[in-house]
Amino acid sequence: MRFTLNRRDLLKASLGAFWAGPVEGRSRVVISRDSALRAAGATPDEKRVLNLLDRALQACFDSDTPVDAWKQVVRPGETVGLKVNGLAGRGTASTSVRLVEAVCERLQQAGVPAKQIVVWDRLTSDLESAGFHDGSLGARVRCIGNDEAGYEDELAVFGRAGSLMSRTLTRTCDAVINLPVLKDHGIAGVTMALKNLFGAIHNPNKYHGNVGDPYVADVYMLPPIRQKVRLTICDAMTAQYEGGPSYMPQWSWPFNGLLVSRDPVALDYIGWQIIEKKRAEKGLPSLRALQREPTWIATAADARHRLGANDPKRIDRVEV
Numbered sequence: 001m002r003f004t005l006n007r008r009d010l011l012k013a014s015l016g017a018f019w020a021g022p023v024e025g026r027s028r029v030v031i032s033r034d035s036a037l038r039a040a041g042a043t044p045d046e047k048r049v050l051n052l053l054d055r056a057l058q059a060c061f062d063s064d065t066p067v068d069a070w071k072q073v074v075r076p077g078e079t080v081g082l083k084v085n086g087l088a089g090r091g092t093a094s095t096s097v098r099l100v101e102a103v104c105e106r107l108q109q110a111g112v113p114a115k116q117i118v119v120w121d122r123l124t125s126d127l128e129s130a131g132f133h134d135g136s137l138g139a140r141v142r143c144i145g146n147d148e149a150g151y152e153d154e155l156a157v158f159g160r161a162g163s164l165m166s167r168t169l170t171r172t173c174d175a176v177i178n179l180p181v182l183k184d185h186g187i188a189g190v191t192m193a194l195k196n197l198f199g200a201i202h203n204p205n206k207y208h209g210n211v212g213d214p215y216v217a218d219v220y221m222l223p224p225i226r227q228k229v230r231l232t233i234c235d236a237m238t239a240q241y242e243g244g245p246s247y248m249p250q251w252s253w254p255f256n257g258l259l260v261s262r263d264p265v266a267l268d269y270i271g272w273q274i275i276e277k278k279r280a281e282k283g284l285p286s287l288r289a290l291q292r293e294p295t296w297i298a299t300a301a302d303a304r305h306r307l308g309a310n311d312p313k314r315i316d317r318v319e320v
Contacts, residue, residue: 029267052258053106060261074175079112080117080176082119083229087245115141118168120143124144164203165225177233178233180195180232184241184243184251189293190287194220220264240253263307265301266309266310
């Protein structure tokens, strides 16, 4: 099977805008925060995490209830993949287990059975080190690394990206919820919504030249990614402004929040600004000064990619 982006794929992508978010007009990025998230200790309180998620989803979708919001993302009976980031290990700069637990709870209430929820990432060892394994999220939620599930036999191609795609993405998932972490990246500047999907391909090591531009945008345009990712929930409970993607506690801080959007470009733009602000507060130079400004964010918004908005005049930043 060969995945290339032709006119039919572009049509599917445009029809999928209901799920993936607006590419014209305005985009909304919701920032939900709770200063008391860790009131009882270092681990985020599960009830507060659920409340944080609920407020963000309701604001993102203008919904009266959290379940109504989720019903705008997934259909009952679909198999939903949760693309986490487990690179840094548990309790550090990886996607929080508590956040994934909260997402699983709401998905089930929206009509997605536990047996049709799949937590996935590039490596099984990364998932396990971050606290994700079969049984960790209930008896029926599966956790699958791409090294276990395998990759397609032929390349998916767009622009300068040509990669084998995760079979979990291509064959198992009907929809994907992207669950990255708000953090710095020593080569690509930042890593959030768009770059988290490097975990869906077999050769991400080949796409870090020129600060990841245009590779991050090109990879996200590969049809299985562009057509199936419906929402990004960025874990910003513990964020990192320098030294990423590995966990560096000296450059991490408790942002105690989530960033949520249907527009991955807008979310990455807002997340980048949050990181730059923190860097300035700490007396560090800007990413541009260090020659690792994430220019791929603008590329993802250009006329060829049209993955979302990077113009702050087109982004509604909503804080709840």
